[in-house]
Amino acid sequence: MAWGYRLELMGGREGVRCRENDRGCAVGNCGHVPQYLSAYRYTRANGRAVTATRPLCVSHARQFSMKYSLAWPDTLRRIKRTSLASWVQLAA
Numbered sequence: 001m002a003w004g005y006r007l008e009l010m011g012g013r014e015g016v017r018c019r020e021n022d023r024g025c026a027v028g029n030c031g032h033v034p035q036y037l038s039a040y041r042y043t044r045a046n047g048r049a050v051t052a053t054r055p056l057c058v059s060h061a062r063q064f065s066m067k068y069s070l071a072w073p074d075t076l077r078r079i080k081r082t083s084l085a086s087w088v089q090l091a092a
């Protein structure tokens with residue numbers, strides 16, 4: 001079971017980390033530079049809820065937002081970078 005689908009504009013720090021790890025868009029062999037971070041929570045077999053995050057390029061982020069009826073993050077730019085960063089760390 002998965003829930004809590006989210007899509008965020010990648011902040012500077014996340015973008016740098018992706019480049020350092022040589023991570024491109026997470027979809028197949030798309031390989032485009034990721035600019036967005038998609039995330040959702042799911043329950044592992046042991047019952048623990050974990051957050052999965054994937055970097056996405058613009059077009060795949062757009063598909064993700066349409067699939068889950070998410071607001072396009074251009075309208076959410078005011079979200080504090082710090083809250084996103086700590087939220088990403090939860091997933092690590």
Ligand SMILES: [Zn+2]
Pocket residue numbers: 025026027030031032056057058059060
């Ligand atoms: Zn892509």
